[in-house]
Amino acid sequence: MKMAEVVHLNYHLLPIISRFGIHLGFGERTIEQLCTEYEIDVNFFLVILNSCHDKNYFPRKHLQGFSLKLIIEYLRKSHQYYLNIKIPRIDQLLQQLLIQASGLGGDSLKLIDRFFKEYKIELASHLGREEEKVYPYVFTIEEAFQSHIMSRELVSRIYEYSIDDYENEHDNMEDKLCDLQNIIIKYLPIPLDMNLCHMILMELFRLESDLNDHARIEDKVLVPKVRYMEKWIIDHFNS
């Protein structure tokens, strides 16, 4: 399939393609050709693209052969995208709305702004925790799995905090985003610049769907692989 066709099929995939460093001007090149050119693992690229395109997609076994390092590199890049591009854009639109509405009932807007600021901090600390705690753990597991060097400490660490605990910790970040959407949709009391409000809402919905894609990649691609390695390590250590 040509890359240009991918974008025509679902333009929401554009930021994901660009996250892999592939820029516009695809010409007539296919996914495979572009991946070779940019030195990207084509199976991995397909898994990510498909997971974002179809929420019911589940990668088949033979497509799961890539390393955890690749997945984590991708997840880190998407964290950067949320924190450095998405969030500031919403923030900027909110500030614009605040300036326009100053004077008339700006209090409600200030509340919304404060709520979003709190959300921003929580999101950053949530993503930061993944990078500081979860990803290094995943690397340790992959290293032991590949080198067959296992220690008692590692095994007790798996018992103490396995990847399943991490999966369960996916906390109420989504709930807050959803609340914010609802407040704007249902309870904004004053007449405001509707175009601006719509833009903010669209951005919030996009962010929500991006975060859902992100969580899906973690749950369906990352977690099963790590879980498999953890089990393998425990089995081999005991035998």
Added chain:
Amino acid sequence: MDYIHVILADSSQLVRLGLISLLNQMKYPFHVREISAPEKLSALNPRELNGLLIVSASFLHQCTPVFIQSLHMKINSSARVLINDQDNNPKEYRGFDEVIEAADHDKTIIRKLEKQLSLISQQKGIQDSPEGISDREKDVLRLVAIGLTNKEIADKLFISSHTVITHRKNITKKLGIKTIAGLTMYALINRLVIPEEIN
């Protein structure tokens, strides 16, 4: 018009078509989503299972344990119907509201499905009611917003903690706001509380 979402999960197209033709004989408007592969059903988020789920036992057996487990959780305005095509004791399937036996007559199947659809549409009616929250719910919301725990709210309003939890569930259902921060913002915007009251 509010549609009821129906998820129809079975590997046999004949079974799915048969059920759709029965559903078409009922008065409830619905959208059907057919699922023919167990991994697709397993991949659904529990939130997507609002509405009516119809799944056969043989199909369910091929789903992931995590998914089967998640069926024990009850979601608002939803119902789950099992097609017992394996001669098993239906009691072994927890989380199902109704069981259709393979040998059931079409009238029986219609009666069973109609009952579940009517329950769902009743629940949806309550959920979608346009009225805002009641005065009592406002009392509870006010106290939630100023940061009291369920126990403290219960003591203050002379009601049980259990009743507080019920009120909170209803408030969330009506407003579509789940988090305490979100509820606080709602209370402030609607002047149920003033900023100075909040910790």
